[in-house]
Amino acid sequence: MTEATVKIRIRDLHRAFGTKVVLDGVDLDVEAGSSTVIIGGSGSGKSVFLKHVIGLLTPDRGSVEVDGVTVHQLRGTDLTRFRRKFGMAFQEGALFDSMTVADNVAFPLRRLGSIGRDEVDDRVRECLALVHLDGVGDKMPAELSGGMRRRVGFARAIAHRPEILLFDEPTTGLDPVTKASIDELIIDFRESLQSTLVIISHDMGSVFRTADKVAMLYEGRIIVHATPRELLTLEDPRISEFLRRDLETWATPP
Amino acid sequence: MSNSIEAFFEEIGRFFRMLWQVLVWTPRRPFDGRQWLLQMVRVGVNSLPVVLLTAMFTGMVMALQTTSTLQRYGAERYVGSLVALSMVRELAAVLGGLVIAGRSGSAMGAELGSMRVTEQIDALEVMATDPVHYLVVPRVWATVFMLPLLVALSDAIGIWGGYVVSVLLLGTNPVAYMETTFQYMEFSDLFSGLVKAAFFGLLISIIGCQQGFYARGGAAGVGRATTRAVVFASIAILISDFFLTKVLF
Ligand SMILES: Nc1ncnc2c1ncn2[C@@H]1O[C@H](COP(=O)(O)OP(=O)(O)O)[C@@H](O)[C@H]1O
Ligand SMILES: [Mg+2]
Numbered sequence: 036m037t038e039a040t041v042k043i044r045i046r047d048l049h050r051a052f053g054t055k056v057v058l059d060g061v062d063l064d065v066e067a068g069s070s071t072v073i074i075g076g077s078g079s080g081k082s083v084f085l086k087h088v089i090g091l092l093t094p095d096r097g098s099v100e101v102d103g104v105t106v107h108q109l110r111g112t113d114l115t116r117f118r119r120k121f122g123m124a125f126q127e128g129a130l131f132d133s134m135t136v137a138d139n140v141a142f143p144l145r146r147l148g149s150i151g152r153d154e155v156d157d158r159v160r161e162c163l164a165l166v167h168l169d170g171v172g173d174k175m176p177a178e179l180s181g182g183m184r185r186r187v188g189f190a191r192a193i194a195h196r197p198e199i200l201l202f203d204e205p206t207t208g209l210d211p212v213t214k215a216s217i218d219e220l221i222i223d224f225r226e227s228l229q230s231t232l233v234i235i236s237h238d239m240g241s242v243f244r245t246a247d248k249v250a251m252l253y254e255g256r257i258i259v260h261a262t263p264r265e266l267l268t269l270e271d272p273r274i275s276e277f278l279r280r281d282l283e284t285w286a287t288p289p
Numbered sequence: 290m291s292n293s294i295e296a297f298f299e300e301i302g303r304f305f306r307m308l309w310q311v312l313v314w315t316p317r318r319p320f321d322g323r324q325w326l327l328q329m330v331r332v333g334v335n336s337l338p339v340v341l342l343t344a345m346f347t348g349m350v351m352a353l354q355t356t357s358t359l360q361r362y363g364a365e366r367y368v369g370s371l372v373a374l375s376m377v378r379e380l381a382a383v384l385g386g387l388v389i390a391g392r393s394g395s396a397m398g399a400e401l402g403s404m405r406v407t408e409q410i411d412a413l414e415v416m417a418t419d420p421v422h423y424l425v426v427p428r429v430w431a432t433v434f435m436l437p438l439l440v441a442l443s444d445a446i447g448i449w450g451g452y453v454v455s456v457l458l459l460g461t462n463p464v465a466y467m468e469t470t471f472q473y474m475e476f477s478d479l480f481s482g483l484v485k486a487a488f489f490g491l492l493i494s495i496i497g498c499q500q501g502f503y504a505r506g507g508a509a510g511v512g513r514a515t516t517r518a519v520v521f522a523s524i525a526i527l528i529s530d531f532f533l534t535k536v537l538f
Contacts, residue, residue, distance in 0.1 A: 091411050115417040123415050129408040143416040 059255025137172030348450030398518030401501025
């Protein structure tokens with residue numbers, strides 16, 4: 036891997052809450068234009084990890100570099116400019132429930148100031164169409180189903196055409212059909228936006244559909260970083276345990 | 290025990306941190322006039338009926354109680370003065386503050402708390418919007434401005450309540466009652482009540498927002514934040530009232 040292709044470089048990332056150590060020396064390189072899926076058990080620190088990448092949390096030790104810039108050193112307008120690179124889709128959508136769907140999607144456009152005011156409405160319509168939600172702009176988030184809310188969250192995340200897209204468990208808690216359609220959307224984004232993707236997932240089906248590379252977070256570290264195929268050939272009990280659990284959730288319908 | 294002392298100082302620390310951030314962010318742009326207006330309406334207008342009802346019945350009860358007490362000294366002609374001074378200096382502000390803590394402080398804890406646990410606050414930050422600037426600043430100033438207004442109206446309606454009870458129920462001479470009501474009142478009495486109200490507004494809104502902001506742990510966490518917003522704000526009002534009275538006279 037050459038220097039130039041590394042988009043996100045994570046070195047020796049440590050983070051504890053009180054006495055609870057969550058990240059204990061994470062190292063990871065994410066290549067530009069690739070799709071990296073982070074797997075790991077519930078509560079293993081995947082969301083905490085992602086929040087360090089986008090600078091919502093500050094590391095106790097170690098660093099996250101994006102395009103060679105250390106994230107936790109950024110302040111003020113530099114931080115705003117940095118955030119423009121990112122789109123983040125949160126676990127349950129995290130839509131602003133006091134705003135309409137259209138205002139939600141327009142929010143980053145207005146706040147990050149990336150396009151002119153007169154273009155906002157068109158862009159919002161375009162993004163909602165991309166997630167197959169034409170015509171719901173005037174609804175409130177509470178009126179939508181869980182799957183729809185996530186798709187609005189995606190539309191909001193891609194609205195300003197970010198270079199990097201972060202997804203926090205985009206399919207968790209959805210039925211298999213919706214899961215597959217969400218995964219398809221993610222694959223589409225990658226082609227249409229040419230973005231770098233970091234996806235957190237629980238679900239091996241999604242991993243195989245969306246990942247170039249898989250990284251597994253276990254006890255605060257990345258213990259594997261491989262292609263999905265390679266993952267299946269590895270004989271690490273920690274991985275097989277994770278795969279077995281996932282199979283069980285497949286076998287027992289909700 | 291040492292744990293709860295630690296927790297206490299942590300809350301105090303968070304309070305001053307939040308206060309500081311509000312002060313820093315207040316003059317910065319963009320100024321969101323719509324949010325300010327919305328919050329003013331929610332704190333001021335929507336709470337008006339319950340605040341006024343509280344004040345009116347307080348004035349009425351005060352008239353009943355002070356009349357029966359003062360009669361024992363043959364001093365019942367001072368009822369109007371006593372009711373008015375108590376309302377203006379003390380009761381309107383404290384009772385209004387407690388009502389607003391229950392109504393608006395709890396709403397702030399619940400609202401911001403649920404925004405925190407559903408990651409809406411993180412989402413704001415990711416989209417280059419400081420959550421203190423966007424959510425807390427309008428709520429704080431709306432409460433600081435509106436609570437004194439509510440208290441001024443409470444003063445009037447409380448005094449009126451006392452007047453009605455004295456004149457209609459107890460048969461006091463209306464002219465004499467009105468005279469003693471304003472005879473001993475000075476502008477500083479009115480002013481001290483309003484300053485208290487503004488200060489209580491600051492306590493209620495900062496504490497409410499702070500509880501929401503640091504909420505964790507799903508729906509249960511939001512419930513905790515809501516309860517604490519009311520309890521802590523009420524305690525803060527009662528304790529600070531003593532010291533404010535000492536300082537303001
Ligand atoms: N702000 C916080 N304060 C304290 N503990 C936290 C905080 N955020 C996360 N944690 C803890 O860190 C651990 C990892 O959380 P998280 O990253 O959300 O797990 P997941 O892998 O399921 O996304 C959990 O035990 C959680 O309780
Ligand atoms: Mg998570």
